[in-house]
Every structure is written in structure tokens, then in C-alpha cells.
Amino acid sequence: MTLTGHSLIAGQTVVGDGKTAFGFNPATNEQLDPAYSLITEDQLKLATAAAADAYPSFSTLDPETHAGFLEAIADNIEAIGEELIVRAGQETGLPAARLQGERARTTGQLRLFANVVRQGDFRGVRVDPAIPDRTPLPRADIRQRQIPLGPVAVFGASNFPLAFSTAGGDTASALAAGCPVVFKAHNAHPGTGELVGQAVAKAVKDFGLHPGVFSLIYGPGASIGQALVADPNIKAVGFTGSQAAGISLMRTAAARRVPIPVYAEMSSLNPVFVFEGALKGSAEDIDALAAQYVTAVTGSSGQLCTSPGLLFAPEGELGDKLAAAVGRAVSACSGQTMLTAGIAGSWNAGAEALGSADGVNLIGKGAAGATENAPAPTIFGTQVRDFVTNHVLHEEIFGAASLVIRYGSTDELLDAIKRLEGQLTASLQLTEEDYPTAAPLIPALEQKVGRIIVNGWPTGVEVGHAMVHGGPFPATSDSRTTSVGTLAINRFLRPVAYQNIPQELLPTPLQDTNPWHLNRRIDGVVEAAEAQKAGINA
């Protein structure tokens, strides 16, 4: 594909009237062509107005066309081929294998949402039939369904140029809900954004949809983002990025004349709790555990939302052995290129602040990488009493750094959990003998995280029906939601009730004949569509 260097608004290439920006190769600090023209706030309105125009037809699309459209996006992304992996690699420094996996995840979740659209439970159909002879008053026929909120603004994330960007989880779930999307490309990977944007726009065109269903915009980072969230045509926001940026968007959304929901996934330390039983195996077992931890810390240069930033290890001989093994494992690592020079700079500042904090020692440090912006992975150590009193030790360092915290008792762990801010995940490493010790941690962790893992690592977020990639503030802006997995579609829906509406005026999903074969909740009880098809409730 040819990169135009411009925004793609409602199917048209739009040359921005603002400044220009370039991608950079973080491995070399070299500028990448083409230049990207940045749009102005006036030009932004073309995209949001087109999205509003697209809503009536897109929000009422039949399920088969709707699902086919999502699958076509996946097909079109795959059809870009190697060019996408190469460009994304140049712009992010991420290795090809990681990007290939991320592409599979991206297309996989588009296809998963296509199935969600076909299956249709997200439409939330409820029917309370009329009871004309009820006393003292008759009951009217009342039906309910979920409708799409309206145009959604999605912000690309620097650390997932595919799976949390142009056609990533937020876009896929918003489109699946029936919401047009205005996508703000991340300026750190503009070419990757455009390649995928063209794939989405092609699907829009091929399916004959209103072109306003999808726009891809390039603009001056913070200001165009704020204008997008403040735009009256935008009805919800999906964001993955820093806490500062996320909170700023939340404030803008709350201050609108009509406030809108912001779904921001912002930061997480992803604590891991190691119990004694998990350390009673052989020296090789301890080495293996340490290696898994270091892999989770250093994978993708530590730039995953779920990278473990804290590991709680017991005091005493077993914990000493683990700390030593962790030190050896991380010392054998080399740095990998980080996403941008700015991110690498923040990592250096954060690691320095943590390393010089009171009560913090160095457990192990690897070698710097051969490329630019590839700092040495580093693991620090401290005691739980320092952790609970020093807020510096609670700050996320985005990148390959982590802190091993030694604890003496379950009470100390419970106290530490109480003082944690909201997190995406918590992980427990244990064996059967640890169950009684670990049991009280589960309800405590439920109050702090969106996902609890036993004998696994938080990285590698499965995209399925049961996944929660969310958690209490400040991990996310809204603990009632997830940004990964099929439940993510619920973020973009709202219920409407229809009372005594004649069949001729009822929206299709609510009609008696159930043309879309939806499962329906009749008087509070779910009635599967199979029964419908068999005419049981004809």
C-alpha cells in the first residue's frame, strides 16, 4: 500500500491544515517518511459530523452484514501482509514475532466480535408481555433492548500498534456495538495506523456502508484529543495510555454540557505474590520461577499493561534463594529497543528514582541493548515495611523494571494490598499447602484488581468471553468495564424500553417473529432462540 501521510476522513484523504509530524525508528532515532499532515479542530468536525450521519444506518445494520464487515476488516489487515509487520517494527522497535502475534490477536478479536454480533445477546432483548386482566391495573406490553451509544472516539496506544490501535479492541467492540468510530492515531506509529486505517476504510466501502462509519485522524497530540472528546457528536471514548492523559480526558468528558463516558486503561503495577510452598522445590524449580518472572518483566521491553512491577517474596532462606535467582536471570538479559526515545527517557528517570529511594537495593541488572533506546533491564529489592510507607515505590515504571518486596506474614501482605491503588491484575504463585494462607488474599485482591491469576503470569491477555482487562481506578477510569474480551461491547450500549408499541413500529430485534433469532428474556427468564426457531413461542 502507499502511505499518503494524511488523515482518512469518511473515506476521503484529507490533507491536514496544521503542522506535520514524522514517525521515528526508535532503534536508530531516524525519521521515517512520509511526513504526516496534522488536521485542525475545524477539520476534525468533518469526521465527527460524518460519524453522526453514519449512525442511523450503521446502528441498525442486519447482523449478517454487520458481522461480515468486521470479518472483512480482519481479512484486509491480513492482506496487507509483511509490509504491516515491517512498518510497525520500524516505528515501534518491537520484534517481528511479537508483532505477528499481535496481528493474530487483532484479527482474532475482530472475528470474535463478528460472532458476538451474529449471536446477538449483547442486544439484551427483554420482553414483559401484556397482562390485560391484571388487577388493580392491567400491565402493558413492555420490551427492552440495548442500542449503540453513538459515535465513539478511540485513541491509539503506543505499546500495541495493532491490538490497541486503529482496529484494536476498542474499535472492534465499538463497531460491533453499532457505533461509528473516529480514531485518533498515535503519532508514534503513524504509518502502521494508516495501513490498518486503509484496511478498515476498504471494508466500509466494500460493504456499501456510510463512509462516516470510520475515520482515521492525525492531529497535534493532546489538543486534538481534547477537542475530539469535547465534540458534541462524540458519545463515548476508548483510551489506552498514561494516567495523566487519561485523567485529563475524563475531566474534559465530565465538563461537557452533556457528559459522556470515558473508558481509559491507564496504569498498573500487576503485583505477584509468591508463597513459600512455591519455593520448596529444587533449585531448578526456583530458577525456572525466577526466569518466568524476568521474562514477564522484560518481554516487549516491559511495555505491556500487565507487566509485573511488583513481586512479593517471603523473608528467610526460600525468599533469599528466589531473589538470588532473579538477580542471576535479569543479569543475563539485554535491553530491547523501547517504543520511543521519550518513553526510554521516562524509564531511565523512573528507574533512577526507584533505585535511589530509601530502603531499595539492586537485585540485578542486565546489559543495555545494542540499539538506541534499549536500557538495561533492572530489578530492585525492598522490604514490605518500606513499600507500605513510601509512595515512590507505588509508581509505575513503564518498561523493564520491577521491585521484589520481602514480606514476613500474611498480615503484612494484607496490609500491603490495602494500600495498593487499583490494578489490572494480581498473581499468586503457590502450591496446595499455601491454600489456607492464600485464601484471605482473594477477597482482598478482588477489591483492588480486575483479574486474579494463580500459577501464571499476568502478561498475555487472553481474548475471550470471560476475560476482564480492567480494574479499579487508576488502573482504569471505570471499574465496571473491560477493554478486552467480549464483555467490552457493553461499554457502548444503553437500554431503551418500548411500551405497547405496535409490531409495525417496533425495531426488528424486538418483533414477535424474532427475525434475528435472538435469545430473549421473557418475564425475566431467558428463552433460547432455538426454542424460537422451533416455534415454541411463535
Next chain:
Amino acid sequence: MTLTGHSLIAGQTVVGDGKTAFGFNPATNEQLDPAYSLITEDQLKLATAAAADAYPSFSTLDPETHAGFLEAIADNIEAIGEELIVRAGQETGLPAARLQGERARTTGQLRLFANVVRQGDFRGVRVDPAIPDRTPLPRADIRQRQIPLGPVAVFGASNFPLAFSTAGGDTASALAAGCPVVFKAHNAHPGTGELVGQAVAKAVKDFGLHPGVFSLIYGPGASIGQALVADPNIKAVGFTGSQAAGISLMRTAAARRVPIPVYAEMSSLNPVFVFEGALKGSAEDIDALAAQYVTAVTGSSGQLCTSPGLLFAPEGELGDKLAAAVGRAVSACSGQTMLTAGIAGSWNAGAEALGSADGVNLIGKGAAGATENAPAPTIFGTQVRDFVTNHVLHEEIFGAASLVIRYGSTDELLDAIKRLEGQLTASLQLTEEDYPTAAPLIPALEQKVGRIIVNGWPTGVEVGHAMVHGGPFPATSDSRTTSVGTLAINRFLRPVAYQNIPQELLPTPLQDTNPWHLNRRIDGVVEAAEAQKAGINA
């Protein structure tokens, strides 16, 4: 029961350290005993801390005890007997029949939520079983459920002393979700609040629950409410009241260190659209339609969230006949006592402002009531072109006033709908010949309201599974929710995922043996508990 005149915090009578306040009989402007002592912000913390303490046990209660508790509250409210109706009548001026109906609705919704708790679908159990041999990576067992958010602050509404107050919809749905409740009584009906509060507290005690599950507090209106919403132990807010108060609580909640959701139901004009077909019957038919409208406007002195404040009628002879019939019907009405002298004063000011607005004429006015604070029901008229340009005509007048708007075409109606703010409801009066004209209004109205009604009136909100009592801002603070009906429970829940957790450590609802017989979504497909019981997925 004896009224103590004090707050009831975690099962204890707490004498407020602040000033005192009295209820007033709005029919006579007489003060009602006893004096109510108002708590301070320090005393408030007793209630929120107790609620936090109650959370671990209450949030994990077995369904049968949990449901029994809700039913016991309903039984205890009924056991108060006539005393409750008498006191509520004294404090609100509402007639006994209305209060008896409201009591039945209150106990009915508690029992409905008991069934929701027994049925258990709100727990949202999802299981994606492990796939150990999946390539390239195995899939871990991942399970999801919804957990209660934590202690909820509920604010009593002036206009529903029972159904939207102490044990009303917000309290019932929060308790059903497993959230302890701190209830801020409305100072306009303190005695009614206390009678019901004692009924709730008795159920807490009789079921051996942690006393912090419920507290009833009296405090200085706005300030204690703000402190309650700002309290770190509070995790969500339910509110029904004015737009100014609701928006102020939203701001406080958004400015917290950890923001929390506010579910505020604030204001609505509830437009009614009359089509020509509905006016082609006999003169008696038109009189009947006018009488129904006037009843909906004047019932409960117009102090219902869903009272119709606007009626769109066609220009021409048919509309003229309707307007004349409306004028006759309202002229025959007498004013009923409003809830408070302050509310009656606001009504007078609002009606005067509307009546003196450009292009507004008087269609009909009844007689003032014989009691205090019983202004004459009044219906005004205007043209759609004045309505779309003058914001004064869009302001809610809480009480028995309404505005008949004459329109010339469907385009004018669509334009008027576009300019409406968010509403709870919209109603259409039509016959089959009007279907083609009415059809384009349905999608337009979906964007503005939470419920659409055909050939009915918006008052009389059914409490069931399909009801939506909600709508876009400023009708409510959060269009994704309803405050009436079983879906209201979702406001107080959030999802948590459990990855590879051993059975011994899994929360009960997620265990393989499914001890609570819950319907579960397995790999995305709902599997009814009946199959469970038959051992199909043992």
C-alpha cells in the same frame, strides 16, 4: 412505632451533634413532631465505616438468606400498617390511595429483587474452560463474575416518600447486588423515612447480618450529602431529585481521588405526540384523550418524574378541538397539596415565567385547592416555531403544569425532537393510519429518551424486567442505566476474572459444582442451570 427523631447508624440510635429539623404538613404549613437531630460529618463516618465493615460478609451472603432478607424488609414495611400511610400523608400532602399504591410498589420491588437474587443471572458467571493443547499457546481456565461495588449512598426523593426513598428502588437494587447502603433521608419526610428505616434495620438484625449493612442518616441537606458522596468508603451513589443537586453530586464524585459512579435521575419533560388519526373519532373520544392527558398532568399534583410537560398537537381543526377539550378538562380540576411550600413556590414562579413567555397563551386553568400549597393546575399553549427557539419553554416545571405545542408537519416534529434535551419518556397517540408518519420519530426519539410509549401515558412506571426508567443527560446522569426494574441491579456491580484458580480458592458462584445453580455462559454460550442440575456439565 415510636419515632426517635434521630439517625439509625449500624443498628444504633445516634443523636446528631448538629442542629435539628422538623417535618411540615404542607396542607397546613404546620410543624410536625418530633424534632430530628442532624448529624455532623464526623458522625457520618460511623455509618460509612460500618458499611465498609459490613461489605465482606454481606457481599458473599448465600442467595437464600439474601433473598429472605429483602422479603423481610417488605414484610416489616407492611407490618407498620396504617401508621406509615398516615405519617407519609401528613408529611407530603399525598392522598392515602396514592401512598397505598406506592407502598405496594415498594414492597413489590423488594420481593422482585429477592427473586432476582435467587435466580442469580446478575452474577454474570462466564467460564472459558482451559484448552491445554491449543497451539501456539495453551489457554488457561478463565472465569468471570460480577461482584458488588461496595457501600452505596442513596438519597431519598421528595416526591416518592416510599418507592424512591428509604427502602425504594435504589436501596432495593443496591442491597440485592450485595452492597451495604447508607441512606440520606429527605428532610421533607423525616418520620416516614424513620418508620421504614426501622423496618429495614429490624430485618438486618433478625437475619443476623452485620449492622453496617444499613444506616439511615439525617443531616443538613446539601452539605452532608456532599460529604457522603466524597467519603472514600462510598463506592456508588443513587439519587433522585433536582438537576442542580444531581449535577453537584456528579461533580463531587468526579473530583474524588478515586472517582465513583453517580446514578442521578434528575428531570424530564416527557413529551407526548398526538397524531391526526388519534383525533378523528367522536367528540367523546377527543374529550377522553384530553381527560387522560389532564389526569397525567395533574395526578399527584404533577409531581411525578414522568408527568407529561409537553403535548404536541397538530395544527388545524382536529388540534383545535383537542386544545379546547384540554382547556375544559383542566378548568374542571382543583389544585392538590404539593409536597412542600418551597416546591409550590417554585411551581408558581415557573408557571408565571412560562405564561408570560412570548408566543405562549393560556389554554385552561383549574381552581386552587382548599388547602395550603395547592396551586391551580394550568395548561398553556404555543406553536412549535416558538418552542424550538425559546429555551424557557424547555424548562421543567415540577407540578401540575403543561404546554400544548401545535405543529404543522412531521419535519417540524423531527426538528423539535432534535432540540429536546434528554428525557425519561416520549409518548405517541396514534392509530394505524398514522404509522407511516410516526415511524421516523421512533429512531429520533431513541436518541433522546429511555422509554417510548404508544397510546398510553408515561405516568405509572411498571416495575419489571423490561422497564427502563432512565435516559440521556440531563434526564439522568448515566444513560446506560435504569433506576426502576431489575436491570437497575447492574449499576452496583463490576466484573472480576479468575484465571487458573484452584476450586478450593474459587468464589462459590464460580465453582465447578455450581452450588448456587446459576446459569453460566460457557465459552460464550449460555447454559441453563437445569442442565447443570442434571449433571450435564458436572
